Amino acid sequence: MKLLFASSNKNKIIEIKSLLPKGIELISLEDINFHDEIPETAKTIEGNASLKSQFCFQKFHLNCFADDTGLEVHALNGAPGVYSARYAGESKNTEHNIDLLLKNLGNSRNRAAHFKTVISLIIDGKEHTFTGIVNGEIRKERIGTNGFGYDPIFEPEQSGRTFAEMSLEEKNKLSHRARAFEQLIQFLSEIKE
Numbered sequence: 001m002k003l004l005f006a007s008s009n010k011n012k013i014i015e016i017k018s019l020l021p022k023g024i025e026l027i028s029l030e031d032i033n034f035h036d037e038i039p040e041t042a043k044t045i046e047g048n049a050s051l052k053s054q055f056c057f058q059k060f061h062l063n064c065f066a067d068d069t070g071l072e073v074h075a076l077n078g079a080p081g082v083y084s085a086r087y088a089g090e091s092k093n094t095e096h097n098i099d100l101l102l103k104n105l106g107n108s109r110n111r112a113a114h115f116k117t118v119i120s121l122i123i124d125g126k127e128h129t130f131t132g133i134v135n136g137e138i139r140k141e142r143i144g145t146n147g148f149g150y151d152p153i154f155e156p157e158q159s160g161r162t163f164a165e166m167s168l169e170e171k172n173k174l175s176h177r178a179r180a181f182e183q184l185i186q187f188l189s190e191i192k193e
Helices: 010-019 045-060 094-105 168-174 176-192
Strands: 002-005 025-028 064-073 112-123 126-138 154-156
Touching (some): 002 010, 010 176, 045 064, 045 126, 064 094, 094 126, 112 176
16 A cells, blocks of 8 residues: 655654555655645644645545644643744744743743644545644753754653653654554554454
């Protein structure tokens, strides 16, 4: 079975290829020479994942999946959420996003937050979704140099460290993305049997 991953992120593609069950060939947007941005205009993380997979299925007529991720901070009514990558503007500058989040959170005592990844998989025209969530809190300052995005200020529950203080292997054992992809891999393994 060929499966198109609606992503151009090389690191994500390598990671997913290593996890997929035998008999599933993962292809990327780059592999099919598609380099345009897929519109992410939905108001929810679930909606954006679905938009991307539906777009690819309709355009390329291939079984495919797409993911979308957001950080939802409780004291900010779920912001930045679906706008996590462009919280401080369309430039998608990570440092500016973190600065704005810390500014908006201020000295709030409620620093609870969670990361959520949603995967939309389309097999033979039927959509299936998988959600991974990791709860934690927002630190008052950046700690650690690993990872990307909000990792330096997000501390998963009961870890005592931010994602940016963890190795990729440690992060992948408990991250939102890993939890969603585990469900996807399980589903694909079952349909391959």
